[in-house]
Amino acid sequence: MTNAQRVFTALNDPTRRAVFERLRDGPRPVGEIAQGLPVTRPAVSQHLKVLKEAGLVDDRSEGTRRIYHIDPKGLGAMRAWLDQFWDGALTALATEIEKDTKKEPK
Amino acid sequence: MTNAQRVFTALNDPTRRAVFERLRDGPRPVGEIAQGLPVTRPAVSQHLKVLKEAGLVDDRSEGTRRIYHIDPKGLGAMRAWLDQFWDGALTALATEIEKDTKKEPK
DNA sequence: CTCATCGGTAAGTAGCTACTAACCGTAAGT
């Protein structure tokens, strides 16, 4: 399984995106993340595991709590994938427009 | 269902990404896209439908063929989502580093 | 040494999704 694949899979689930977005404002322990979400805490743990494997989050221990924070590594991989795509897409689009212009020079 | 949700769902499936990436080199008819892929042509049609609903591809008729091409709209939505995230993630990370530095000034 | 809190893990299940096979409509060639 490629790295980009893991990132996409991780961000595909709405609940998991909610978990991830909750970390945007700063690091949080698991319980605090789970609070307010419509799923149980174990579910959040499982989501965090997936996010971590995708390189989207990382954690550190602090007493009995585990503080999770965003890891830019995953976002970077995704952005790289997207950028590599962006150029090709725009190039193809430009070619398309050029062809259309030749066909219908108004 | 939000628009970003549709883009993520569309790009989540490996086969669907393969379909999408095949259009990076330029517009292609359905049959040509399906050729070489390990799935049948109807499956490709279904994938194209999902990609189209996500704003990632669009199509035009040319005789009995349907030529599919990349639609930048979907990629733009995804990039917007990512960028909006990017800043928050980096800000949080910077805050983190700052805190760690204060704790362990080496 | 208890006892409570925090959180990761295992097992089992309901719901979704990607796939194939069969079918149908449409456009172009003869």
Added chain:
DNA sequence: ACTTACGGTTAGTAGCTACTTACCGATGAG
């Protein structure tokens, strides 16, 4: 008009996945 090529749609199914419940280890307070 007949035939062929192209491709979208439907019905049915196998496999995956997000969820809950129950359990367990670890840390800190008293």
